[in-house]
Amino acid sequence: MNAGSMNRQAAVPAEGVSDSAARAAHDLRVVFSRLRRRIREVARDEDLTPSQVSALTLVGKHGAATASALSSAEGVRPQSMAATLAALERHGLIRRTPDPEDGRRQLVTLTDAGRARVDGDRELRGEWLTHAFQDRCSEEERQTVLDALAVLERLTRP
Incomplete structure (x- = not known):
């Protein structure tokens, strides 16, 4: 699914906000939520809530x-x-x-078991995401993600 095919009903802009800003905010929240769920699925969390x-x-x-x-x-x-x-x-x-x-x-x-669990889960999640980028994205797409992350990093600054 690409960003253009996402449900846009919640992306109604507030007064003075562009359609693209509202859509970007909505779509980013949706994608991050899905990515977070998918990454959590990768680790061995079936025995924990x-x-x-x-x-x-x-x-x-x-x-x-x-x-x-x-x-x-x-x-x-x-x-x-x-x-x-x-x-x-x-x-x-x-x-x-x-x-x-x-x-x-x-x-x-x-x-020690808790530390091993946290470290192991982090490693599994990182490996999954790295392989997903390698297997599912072109070099150009990966560069686009890196460029977008620089923009998102700017949004997080005070």
Whole structure:
């Protein structure tokens, strides 16, 4: 499917916004959502929920954190994060240890199995995407993506 064949019904521009800006914003969200789902399918996440994968990835990315910090970062209720962390602990992917600065709190860290899982999943996802670009895109298309990424990078700057 190409960008020209996507559903445009949600790309109604606000006043003062060009049709192309509205369409680009809509289509980009749709494509990124599909790409994110596809990349998640590649990893071996069948035994974890999306919330568990997200929390595991967050701990892997940022290191030791409190459950409160994780729930805030994920935008979920502390009770939801507690259930997610309990499941990850049952899988042997995280451990909780007392915070050396405040013994009332616990820090969540990855176990060796959790680190291997995060690193392995990242590697699988990266390999899938690399091969998808190699097998499904021409050199010219890959260069177009690189050029578009430079534009998207500019959008993320303050």
